[in-house]
Amino acid sequence: MRFQRRAAAIGLIAAGALLFSACGSDNNSGGGSAPQAAGVTCGGKQALKASGSTAQANAITGFVNTFEQTCNGQTVNYTASGSGAGVNDFTGGQTDFAGSDSALTAAQTPAAQQRCASTPLNLPMVFGPIAVAYNVAGVTDLALDGPTLAKVFNGTVKTWNDPAIVALNPGKNLPAAPIVVNFRSDNSGTTQNFQNYLNAASNNAYGKPAAQTFNGGVGAGAKGSQGVTDATKSTPNSIAYIEASFAQKAQLPTASIINAGGGQPVPLSTDNLGKAIDAVKVTGQGNDLTLDLTSIYKTTTPGAYPISLATYEIVCTKYADPQTGTAVKAFLQTALSPQAQGTLTQGGYVPIPDAFKQRLSTSVNAIS
Structure with missing residues (x-):
C-alpha cells in the first residue's frame, strides 16, 4: 500500500x-x-x-x-x-x-x-519529523546530508570544520572545535529510526546496527528526548537527533538536510516531510500495519525532508x-x-x- x-x-x-x-x-x-x-x-x-x-x-x-x-x-x-x-x-x-x-x-x-x-x-x-539539532555559536543555517551525518554519528568526522561539512556549507564560519554528539541513553525507537536513516542514506557507511540503543560509539548519552534536548542546549559545539517539537520548544537550530536526490538542502517542516511520505509501504500482514520507512530515508523528491518516524x-x-x-x-x-x-x-x-x-x-x- x-x-x-x-x-x-x-x-x-x-x-x-x-x-x-x-x-x-x-x-x-x-x-x-x-x-x-x-x-x-x-x-x-x-x-x-x-x-x-x-x-x-x-x-x-x-x-x-x-x-x-x-x-x-x-x-x-x-x-x-x-x-x-x-x-x-x-x-x-x-x-x-x-x-x-x-x-x-x-x-x-x-x-x-x-x-x-x-x-x-x-x-x-x-x-513526525526527527530534527538534527545543534549548538554552534554563530551558525544558524547548517546543511548536512546522509553520508556526512553517518560519519558524524559514528565518530569518523570529528570537528565542525571537517572538509566534509565545509563542502556542504561554503562561506560559513565553522569552528575547529570537536563535535560533541548527544544521544539517547535509554532504549528509544527514535534512536532506531535515526540509525535506520543513517544506514539507508549513507549506503551503510554508518556501519552500525540500527537498534533502540545508540551504537555509534561516540558522544554522551542523556535519558529521554528532554534530556538530550537539555544536553544540547547547554553544551557548545554539540549535535543531536531529537523529535522536532523538542527542538522547537528549546529554540535550537536544526540542520537542513540534502536528501538522496542531491540538490538544495531541505529545511525541516511538516510540509517538506509530507513530500516524502508518498511511497511508504505497509509490510505487516492483515490488521498489523508495520511500515517500511526506507522510501522516506532514501527519497529523491525535491524539497522532501528525509528523516522521520x-x-x-x-x-x-x-x-x-x-x-x-x-x-x-x-x-x-x-x-x-x-x-x-x-x-x-x-x-x-x-x-x-x-x-x-x-x-x-x-x-x-x-x-x-
Whole structure:
C-alpha cells in the first residue's frame, strides 16, 4: 500500500503552519477543551494505562483530551518513559497498550503474543519529523546530508570544520572545535529510526546496527528526548537527533538536510516531510500495519525532508479482559477522529492521510 499524495496534501493543508508554531514537552497539558468526537463506541474500562514513546507524548495528550470529552468518565494515563520501557511494560502486563517509535521486533513479538494470548498489532498512529539539532555559536543555517551525518554519528568526522561539512556549507564560519554528539541513553525507537536513516542514506557507511540503543560509539548519552534536548542546549559545539517539537520548544537550530536526490538542502517542516511520505509501504500482514520507512530515508523528491518516524500503538487483537479491549478500541477510534487529528497541529505532527486512515480504522475496529 502506498500513501496517496492527494490525501497527504489534504492532511497537510489542514495542519496549516504546523511545526514552526508548535512547541511541546512530555508534560504538555495540551490546553483548552477538545470537542467531542463522533463515531466512537464508548465503554469498557474507565482508566486505561499506557506508557512508551516520548515522541508521541504531545499527540497522546490531544487524543486523551478528546477521549475524555467524548467518552464521559473514561481516560488514559500515559507515561512518556521511552519506547523500550513502554514495550517492556506492555509485554509484562503492566499496561494496556504501548507507545513505540518502532514496531515490535522479531525478538519482542513472542513476549507480546504471550501477553495478549492473541496476535499483537502495530498501529502507526502518529507521524513526525526527527530534527538534527545543534549548538554552534554563530551558525544558524547548517546543511548536512546522509553520508556526512553517518560519519558524524559514528565518530569518523570529528570537528565542525571537517572538509566534509565545509563542502556542504561554503562561506560559513565553522569552528575547529570537536563535535560533541548527544544521544539517547535509554532504549528509544527514535534512536532506531535515526540509525535506520543513517544506514539507508549513507549506503551503510554508518556501519552500525540500527537498534533502540545508540551504537555509534561516540558522544554522551542523556535519558529521554528532554534530556538530550537539555544536553544540547547547554553544551557548545554539540549535535543531536531529537523529535522536532523538542527542538522547537528549546529554540535550537536544526540542520537542513540534502536528501538522496542531491540538490538544495531541505529545511525541516511538516510540509517538506509530507513530500516524502508518498511511497511508504505497509509490510505487516492483515490488521498489523508495520511500515517500511526506507522510501522516506532514501527519497529523491525535491524539497522532501528525509528523516522521520512513525510512532505506533502496540495493542492486542483480542484482550483477555473484554472491558479493556472495548476501551482501547474506543480510545483509538477517538484518536482517528477529525477532532483528535486536529490537535496534532499543536505538537508538530502530520495528520494521518485520509487514505491510510481507512486502513487504520479497519484494524482498530477489529480490536476486542
